[in-house]
Amino acid sequence: MNRSTLGKFVLTAAVAVGGIAFVLRSSANAERYFHVEELMAKELPEWTGKELKIQGTVVTGSIQEKIANQETQRTFLLQSKGKRIRVFNAGPKPDTFKDESEVVATGHLVPAGDLKPTAGALQVALESDMPYVLQSSELSAKCPSKYGDKRVDLQPSTPQYK
Amino acid sequence: MNNVTPFSPISLVGTIALLAAYVVAAWSVAAGIAGNARKSGRLVNSSVYGLYGFAALVVLASVMLIYGMVTHDYTIKYVYEVSDTTMETWYKVTAFWGGLDGSLLLWVLVLALFSTVAIAVNHRRHRDMIGYVVGTIMVVQVFFLSLLIFTKNPFTPFLTTPPIEGKGLNPLLQNYWMVIHPPSLYTGFVAATIPFAFGIGALASGRLDDLWLGSVRVWMLICFGFLSLGLILGGRWAYEELGWGGYWAWDPVENAGFIPWFTATAFLHSAIIQEQRGMMKRWNMLLVIVTFFFTIFGTFMTRAGIVQSVHAFGEDNVLALQFVAFLVLILVVSIGLLVYRSNKLASRVQFDSFFSREFAFLVNNWILLACAFVVLFLTMLPTISEALDGSRMAVGVEYFNKTMTPLGLLLLFLAGAAPLLAWRKTTRDRLHTQFLWPAIAAGATVLGMVLVFPETTHLSPIFLDFVKLPVTLINFGLVAFTVASIAQEYWRGVGVRRRQSGSDAMTSLVGLVLSKRRKYGGYIVHLGIAVMFWGFAGKAYERMLDRTIEKPAAALAEKDRSKARFAFGEYEFEYERLIHTSDDHKDAVTAEVSIFHAGKKIDMAYPAKWDYHKGEGQATTEVAIVVRAGVVDVVRGDTVVARELGEVFGNDVYLVLTGYDLDAGLANLRVYINPHILWVWAGIMILLLGTLVCLIPQTVVDRLSRPRATRLGRAADLSVVIALACAAVLGLANQAHAAAPPAEHAQAGMGMGADGIGYAAMNRPANATQERAMKELLCVCGCAREDIFGCKCGTAAQLRRQVMDFLARVDDHGKPVFDLTTQAGRDVAYEAVLDDFVKTYGGEQVLATPRTKFSWLLPSFAVLGGLGLLVAVGRRWIGRGTAVAATPPGVAAAVAEDESYADKLDDELADTD
16 A cells, blocks of 8 residues: 555545544534423533523513613523423513413533522522523523514514524 | 415516526536537537526616615515515515525525626636536536426515515614625625636536636635625624624634635635645645535534524425435435546645645645534534434534634644745744744744733633643744734745846735736735634633613712712723603614723713514613724823733724613623734724735736836826725725724614704704705714714704704795795705805805815825825836846846746746735
């Protein structure tokens, strides 16, 4: 086997191995999309530190908002099939975000204790049966598509590409 | 029209044109393939004329559709879906490609026009394969046309009473970038069909010498140029219209354009290896096929709705199935032919060394292909994962960035390194001399950055989270390396040419570039890429802040104004007021924000939300972008503490109104400070210039270098070329540069014409004469000679009132002084108002175009001087030519050397152009 053929083999093998490793790792790194009850059925501590997208309905009357130092803080309960999770979020919200609206919250799971001060500022008591809450960086509210097809559009709180 | 059975002649003619085109296309396929297979010149000619006829029919259909839009023929469903009577005419025309049906027709139209040009240029040169080429192109046309006719006919009329008003175009698409972005990207996509057709023609006919490669390279270059332009215009649209602060988010539709861009770029490089060394023939053919495949696949991804995206057209299973069938056909036929002709495509030679240019090109090909497949895989991940385990998995922008950054940096390094390597083998000495200066430049840049801007040493993860590198520092180093390498190549090339021709540096430079257009044009493209990477690096320093301001400054007492202020980075922002306006199309809520830098007010910004009456729901975001560039001192307190990286190299202050409460006056503002972004737009323009240089045809160069009867004639030729190049670059610069915020953006008039309540919206002209006069009169407020029509200050508003009052004057009997109903009367009125202003303000400085004859002298001198300069350069050039012709035989050897000087430069084996 001459040098060039060997080189081709090595290169091909490297690319193949790299590709497989890449695919395996991608699945670990990707954003995960769950409904609230799917998330709550899992071992929550394992899902901290991962970016999650959680879908559910806003529980009526649960939205608490406060503006302090030019920053809007809010918290609310997201529910789906009887399961609930508390969501904390700051910044803009989608126009259609309100009680009973379908929402997808993107963010990370954090121990509820970490957000006690924020909850205090918003005058909300943390639920004792929720050891983890979702700290969300982005809220998207679902609304009927305006483009006339069967699709449902996601309306994000801030303009973005997806 | 309301009570009669709908009948639309436009729909009828359009549908007949499409049906006729379908028949012609089918004939062309059969005649082309049979003609070449049976060696029948008549059949081949018939297929070529079929292609021309097809183009004419498609043009007719397109014209009909546009005519339907412009004349509001809502008996046609598609016209009803994407347009309405209130839209501006421009948007009525562009609504042509605003929906799926029309965009498919646009595809067919662009391919028809392109193929007409390609076949007209090449059909004599490639006589024995042109039938196959036409056949291949027409197969593609038949496919798209069948989609159009059977499932997506844009001319389908309503069978019942048609509506009297259309639904209107998606507000997001009513943007001037949308006028040029889709056609440009489509042109890029479509251009890939031509190389594919030539490739298939060569495979089918067995004529696999390098002749086909020449035609294919030009078209691939066109494909590359338009894809680049289309991609960046899409980025610019996203940046201005979507308001998320960035220009690239790895959206599936943008990715669909990016994937063939990678493979087209790979082909452009490996084709050079085939020309130079006769290697990689199979590979090149494969790249041509893959590029075409990806253009169709990209269309499939976005048009058939298999991925979710901001501008995908929704799910359509029938369409998806048709596309899948076509994609399979492409792969089976082209790969089958490739395998069948595999023996004829064997390489003549092998690689000699790892330190050779061909090996660098090979590595570049691998990386580009890796980029294409990584992007493809990640884009398809939600679909793939759903098919595998039912859960829809998606990767975010960060993940794309982390994966693509190292690949991009490797490519950047190769863009600088490959030109320094020799063909076959680079000797140790040569490695040293070639890499010395670029390496020093890179080292010095890195050192300078570390010392002056220590924040560049920040480590960011690449590939895996625990692999961290100072990515931006490496990026800056590599940019410097590439720029230095290209500069060195130019420097040495010009040096050699000067020694051999005895001409001056400028003449040598022009001669060098013109004689080796592809090589030196290619280097300009590399330079553009390097400049763009400089811009990309700014992304790492992008900052974002959300603020909720409860009351505008206008509603607060003087002592409380600070409550409407906030600081961010080196800027301060004051929310002045919230303005609500509305017109026929939309309601607009605009926040007026003052921007301060170092305590001084530097600009006003008007981020807004527009709620189209037809749009039902979500408002569009009208961002305000303020470009800051140049060296600006950063003041903290009273002292200059540093020069911010962003300010030195230019940054954009980008404001978005994310929410508001009209009753309370509350506004949610999001501010981005985006450093370096203007370099991204500058880089793309350099890239396009390089592409244009590569595309200069030999005939133009021949014409330039042929001795003309007169020196003046040659100078004139030269000046035409220079003027054209300048015009092209300036035109592009005008399009892509961010500096001048376009009129459509929320300005003081809030884009609402006369309905705003700012100064700029006051006393807007009510008729053409007023407007004409206002555009001719300059504001006296001390602004930079803006006319009172455009100036946003209060003085301009007063002056506008003065114009209006003057023109509306009545005599003692109550009769108007000026008759504005006739053209002569309007001219008299116009002159009178200008005279009045000159008299009142004591001179012609108030006029945009001074009337004094002398005022024409200066520009005339400038024009004449410029022409003189061109003549001088031209004469020098010619002078050199005659001097060379008149040299004694001894010197003639040196002239012969001139012919091959570039080969010596880099040990090229044969002529490259």
